[in-house]
Amino acid sequence: MTDPTPRPVLVTGGNRGIGLAIASTLRDAGHPVVVGSRSGEAPDGLPAVALDVTDTASVDAAFTEAEKIVGAPMGALVANAGITKDQLLMRMSDADIDSVLDTNLVGAIRCARRATKSMLRAKSGRIVLMSSVVGLYGSPGQVNYAASKAGLVGVARSLTRELGGRRITTNVVAPGYIDTAMTEDLPEDLKTTYRGIIPAGRFGEVSEVAAAVRFLLSDDASYVSGAVIPVDGGLGMGH
Template identity: 70%
Template sequence: MAGRNVLVTGGNRGIGLSIARALAEAGHHVVITHRSGEPPEGLQGVLCEVTDTSSVDAAFTAAEELFGGPVDVLVANAGVTRDQLLMRMSDEEFDSVIDTNLAGAFRCARRAVKGMIRARHGRIIFISSVVGLYGSPGQTNYSASKSGLVGLARSISRELGTRGITANVVAPGFIETDMTEVLPEDRKKAYQASIPAGRFGQSDEVAATVRFLASDDAAYITGAVIPVDGGLGMGH
């Protein structure tokens, strides 16, 4: 399925960047969204703030101009955290995470399906998290936002499945990133002890799963939640 037009939101760093590079190496035309600065070397980028509908529309229009056609594959990866204990969490801390992680994914999917419906083909891949269904103390906002992506994907699957459009969720667990790198060694060991695989995952392992879901080999998979978590959630 080489040569699809792929838009990866939040593809300028971390897991999103690994996904973008993996899809580009597979022969796809990849554009990433970023909120400021320049795109990573070797990738094309468009500015986008997923909490703003007009910004999302403008980003898709700019990406379509770079592609010379509509977006075939959307990887909705952009996300934020605002961790806080439930009793101390403010409305703003809750709302901002929901607005970016869940409503932002909705805005991007809504814009993407316009071209997909006309083409009668499309792949929508939401990047969730093991805590979306596993839960995590201090992350009621983040967990709720990532859990909501499951309902979003499954509703899209039922609504647009006959149009050749699939919608799936990838749920990474503990992945080696800059964030996990700075954890104290005893904290790392405690986390790893809870993972059946006994190690943190690699961003390339998440990217490989996304690459499969974007391919023709996954044409009959939709509404699925695929964990990449070393067994931590046991399939949720």
């Protein structure tokens, strides 16, 4: 089934994993989708643009190119691009702190700033920021990552207060442990431990995360803004 209101959408970091599942799901739902990736490429026949979220000029150029591809301003943004540089805080370098915050948090802010230009003119739009259960639940060795993902909640709620009167919604999706290449590489005993603390007793599927994003872009979510949607099998209990 296609969504009744197609929204041209840019999915950052949409060339693999959760981002690719989101991009493919939104395309299949009838939304014109463009993927932003560092390489400027994406699989599965998805149109893509080169995008480095740590560089404002690159963000501006990517949105301009994406709008040319779909022939319309972006009506939605899914800010999914992110990195990890895990280490205990006492051993974490300034570079590890700066790069994770600049990509995951400031990069999302840069993209949202650019996206809102066309949304304000249209008096309509959807912004979805991809956080993590780690940002709300905490995790040893991930102070930089947790801070970056927790910060997205403040971004979403501030943008909701700034832009809510213009029919622009901003929400957060916070996945838990999801079956991706990253979790596949974990040792089997660690996977068993993680499954043991997840009330659902299993890792999530990328399609389950993508379904939450699809809902937030739909007409049915027009009165949902500033929310944090956990997709974590109950691990974070909505915190």
